[in-house]
Amino acid sequence: MKTKIAVANGDGIGPEIMDAVLRIFKANDVKLEYEFVEMGKSYFDAGHSTGMTAQAKETIETLGLLFKGPMETPKGKGVKSINVTARKVWNTYANQRDFRTLNGVDTVFSKAGIPINITIVRENIEDTYGGIEHLLTYDVAVGRRIITRPGSAQVIRYAFEMAKRKGYTKLACAHKANIMKLTDGMFLEVFKDIAKEYPEIEATDIIVDDLCMKLVSRPEMFQAIVLTNLQGDIVSDLCAGLVGGLGFAPSANIGDNISIFEAVHGTAPDIAGKGIANPTALLLSGISMLRYLGYSANAAAIENALLYTLEQGVHTGDFGDKSIPASNTNQFADAIIANL
Amino acid sequence: MKTKIAVANGDGIGPEIMDAVLRIFKANDVKLEYEFVEMGKSYFDAGHSTGMTAQAKETIETLGLLFKGPMETPKGKGVKSINVTARKVWNTYANQRDFRTLNGVDTVFSKAGIPINITIVRENIEDTYGGIEHLLTYDVAVGRRIITRPGSAQVIRYAFEMAKRKGYTKLACAHKANIMKLTDGMFLEVFKDIAKEYPEIEATDIIVDDLCMKLVSRPEMFQAIVLTNLQGDIVSDLCAGLVGGLGFAPSANIGDNISIFEAVHGTAPDIAGKGIANPTALLLSGISMLRYLGYSANAAAIENALLYTLEQGVHTGDFGDKSIPASNTNQFADAIIANL
Ligand SMILES: CC(C)[C@H](C(=O)O)[C@@H](O)C(=O)O
Ligand SMILES: CC(C)[C@H](C(=O)O)[C@@H](O)C(=O)O
Numbered sequence: 001m002k003t004k005i006a007v008a009n010g011d012g013i014g015p016e017i018m019d020a021v022l023r024i025f026k027a028n029d030v031k032l033e034y035e036f037v038e039m040g041k042s043y044f045d046a047g048h049s050t051g052m053t054a055q056a057k058e059t060i061e062t063l064g065l066l067f068k069g070p071m072e073t074p075k076g077k078g079v080k081s082i083n084v085t086a087r088k089v090w091n092t093y094a095n096q097r098d099f100r101t102l103n104g105v106d107t108v109f110s111k112a113g114i115p116i117n118i119t120i121v122r123e124n125i126e127d128t129y130g131g132i133e134h135l136l137t138y139d140v141a142v143g144r145r146i147i148t149r150p151g152s153a154q155v156i157r158y159a160f161e162m163a164k165r166k167g168y169t170k171l172a173c174a175h176k177a178n179i180m181k182l183t184d185g186m187f188l189e190v191f192k193d194i195a196k197e198y199p200e201i202e203a204t205d206i207i208v209d210d211l212c213m214k215l216v217s218r219p220e221m222f223q224a225i226v227l228t229n230l231q232g233d234i235v236s237d238l239c240a241g242l243v244g245g246l247g248f249a250p251s252a253n254i255g256d257n258i259s260i261f262e263a264v265h266g267t268a269p270d271i272a273g274k275g276i277a278n279p280t281a282l283l284l285s286g287i288s289m290l291r292y293l294g295y296s297a298n299a300a301a302i303e304n305a306l307l308y309t310l311e312q313g314v315h316t317g318d319f320g321d322k323s324i325p326a327s328n329t330n331q332f333a334d335a336i337i338a339n340l
Numbered sequence: 341m342k343t344k345i346a347v348a349n350g351d352g353i354g355p356e357i358m359d360a361v362l363r364i365f366k367a368n369d370v371k372l373e374y375e376f377v378e379m380g381k382s383y384f385d386a387g388h389s390t391g392m393t394a395q396a397k398e399t400i401e402t403l404g405l406l407f408k409g410p411m412e413t414p415k416g417k418g419v420k421s422i423n424v425t426a427r428k429v430w431n432t433y434a435n436q437r438d439f440r441t442l443n444g445v446d447t448v449f450s451k452a453g454i455p456i457n458i459t460i461v462r463e464n465i466e467d468t469y470g471g472i473e474h475l476l477t478y479d480v481a482v483g484r485r486i487i488t489r490p491g492s493a494q495v496i497r498y499a500f501e502m503a504k505r506k507g508y509t510k511l512a513c514a515h516k517a518n519i520m521k522l523t524d525g526m527f528l529e530v531f532k533d534i535a536k537e538y539p540e541i542e543a544t545d546i547i548v549d550d551l552c553m554k555l556v557s558r559p560e561m562f563q564a565i566v567l568t569n570l571q572g573d574i575v576s577d578l579c580a581g582l583v584g585g586l587g588f589a590p591s592a593n594i595g596d597n598i599s600i601f602e603a604v605h606g607t608a609p610d611i612a613g614k615g616i617a618n619p620t621a622l623l624l625s626g627i628s629m630l631r632y633l634g635y636s637a638n639a640a641a642i643e644n645a646l647l648y649t650l651e652q653g654v655h656t657g658d659f660g661d662k663s664i665p666a667s668n669t670n671q672f673a674d675a676i677i678a679n680l
């Protein structure tokens with residue numbers, strides 16, 4: 001069991017919400033040491049094209065686990081997102097996001113009495129995320145979409161193992177193989193092959209547009225869904241919307257050697273430094289991380305405290321019952337600590 | 341004003357729902373003549389690789405307007421969807437789908453009291469729909485995604501004109517230009533350029549994943565959205581889900597010389613021939629077609645009768661209040677006719 005991990009605060013509201021989460025960990029006596037690393041927009045601006053110092057990279061590679069706050073994507077044509085770069089350099093091939101209804105977080109679906117409980121596993125490296133594009137003429141832009149058999153296999157196998165671990169009875173593969181017959185066709189073929197090794201899990205496939213139609217009308221049809229990168233990106237955000245937005249969505253980037261647990265919402269520069277940001281998404285990612293690392297008792301205790309706190313109506317300014325005064329970040333964390 | 345159009349019944353439930361719609365047109369004294377054309381899966385199976393006879397193609401090109409039922413996509417690796425082929429050969433570059441809440445059609449959103457009124461304009465030819473893919477090795481599949489400036493301009497201009505015609509105050513362009521910087525970047529650039537010609541319409545842009553998150557939580561933010569082909573396909577189905585599914589979604593493929601109004605739901609082979617299919621989507625497409633052709637009074641009368649009939653609780657077996665007995669296709673059409 002790892003006892004030390006790398007932590008990158010992130011940009012904007014990153015430091016405040018990271019501080020709140022680590023205080024909650026400490027209050028629950030989580031036996032982890034943190035090594036803070038230099039990573040984020042300011043390091044990019046200082047000339048590190050991957051958004052991190054050489055020292056940060058080495059630390060993360062040694063420790064094998066990075067817990068990170070939100071990071072700002074630098075602007076500019078040739079520039080790559082720091083988040084996307086990190087996923088790629090460390091081959092964190094599976095992006096897992098668990099979306100579930102949280103009592104106290106009102107959504108269209110909670111009002112309609114429809115509980116959400118869906119895990120998205122998204123391929124995290126290939127597809128159009130390679131950024132291989134060129135201008136053929138001034139008028140014609142061409143991008144390449146690349147899907148590989150080993151790349152598909154590793155994320156699909158991860159999804160089946162995850163489903164098994166969570167006791168799910170089914171896993172769907174979403175795709176657009178009716179149009180992208182070779183690329184998505186390959187992803188689907190690999191899915192069907194690997195499914196044979198998991199007879200206990202019902203494996204189905206669904207066209208991605210049909211999936212989106214069903215997710216907004218009968219989300220209870222799905223337990224877990226595996227998709228290629230861009231379709232997974234879109235469907236993940238759709239599912240985030242079902243549970244209240246990115247402020248309530250954890251994200252884990254899983255690789256064989258290095259994994260990254262992160263908040264995927266923005267850096268909220270408008271409220272940065274004010275101490276009023278909502279730390280829930282980062283805390284949910286942290287809880288997933290504790291579970292992944294084997295700190296299951298801590299994960300369960302903190303999760304219960306968070307759920308109970310939300311149920312009590314405690315909330316930051318961005319959500320919740322307006323008749324109950326909003327807490328700031330510290331008060332929100334204190335309320336969770338009090339419920340531990 | 342055109343007085344004659346081509347009609348293709350389509351496969352499966354196509355003939356039944358087309359018959360119902362044309363009966364409603366007739367009852368409202370729509371002054372259109374129909375030339376039925378040979379198009380659909382059986383013509384594909386008989387050796388016509390585009391799914392239509394030469395005669396059908398000629399008729400459609402002469403008349404310039406095709407009203408079509410759903411068509412089955414033949415299976416097989418090299419085979420192209422008949423629907424997609426039709427859009428391409430006639431350069432129907434804009435796919436418009438209007439999604440609105442229908443009283444009598446319950447959805448998660450209607451239950452939450454959130455009315456939907458969104459028009460999607462999707463580029464209909466380019467993107468990965470070119471089907472340009474190859475296997476680089478057994479393990480690596482490569483697809484090409486092509487976006488052109490003239491192709492983007494024609495659909496974006498159509499979207500602004502449509503917004504103006506409908507009295508909309510805003511139009512959003514959704515894209516993933518943060519990752520696909522040249523292809524989606526070109527689409528976005530063209531959008532921003534053309535927007536300058538329409539100062540009366542507020543032009544905004546939004547990343548497609550963020551759009552999907554907002555569509556499922558605050559759909560009232562949007563009036564009209566223009567997108568590239570595949571993203572538009574996905575978002576269209578998402579929006580269909582908001583209003584009750586593809587059974588309630590009209591679709592128009594608009595080109596400069598030929599336009600196609602169609603039902604985009606499936607052919608429902610399981611209930612084909614039973615006379616119980618729901619003709620609403622085809623009727624909604626037909627109403628859009630009448631309006632497009634200039635038969636505005638007919639369009640308004642039939643639309644009002646449809647809306648009133650749905651409000652009364654009249655429904656086919658696939659939707660509606662189970663305490664009111666389901667109508668079959670003919671009874672449903674008769675109820676609309678009675679309300680004309
Ligand atoms: C910021 C962006 C590049 C990123 C992505 O597209 O993967 C984000 O949407 C996400 O889902 O983490
Ligand atoms: C059937 C399929 C090829 C088609 C598409 O992808 O365009 C459909 O989803 C649609 O939206 O009309």
